[in-house]
Amino acid sequence: MIVLNLVQGIKVKFFLDPSVEIQMNYLALVAEYFGTFLLLLSILATGNALVIGLTLALVIYLVGDLSGGHINPAVSVTMFMNNALSLSELIAYAVVQCLGGVSALFVYRAIA
Numbered sequence: 104m105i106v107l108n109l110v111q112g113i114k115v116k117f118f119l120d121p122s123v124e125i126q127m128n129y130l131a132l133v134a135e136y137f138g139t140f141l142l143l144l145s146i147l148a149t150g151n152a153l154v155i156g157l158t159l160a161l162v163i164y165l166v167g168d169l170s171g172g173h174i175n176p177a178v179s180v181t182m183f184m185n186n187a188l189s190l191s192e193l194i195a196y197a198v199v200q201c202l203g204g205v206s207a208l209f210v211y212r213a214i215a
Contacts, residue, residue, distance in 0.1 A: 128170075131169050131171075138172065139204055139207070140204070148211060
């Protein structure tokens with residue numbers, strides 16, 4: 104069960120143990136979505152290493168304070184393995200990062 108509360112963020116209750124509740128910041132998830140979207144769109148649209156590197160630097164600069172600037176599910180898994188993210192945060196980050204990547208693909212196909 105996921106309950107969205109726009110003032111406090113996202114509350115995630117586990118199906119197996121509903122007494123466990125974890126508070127997540129929805130702004131971090133939005134930042135990860137748009138960061139992944141911009142990075143993937145720059146990769147697909149240009150293929151230029153300089154543009155991709157500058158996009159990555161800009162995205163990390165813009166969203167780093169909000170979400171940590173993972174922008175990649177592999178980075179989020181690494182942060183989980185280092186105990187910097189909980190399992191529910193990892194799942195949420197990975198889902199929005201994949202959605203950002205798929206959205207960038209759809210936008211690229213629409214404009215290319």
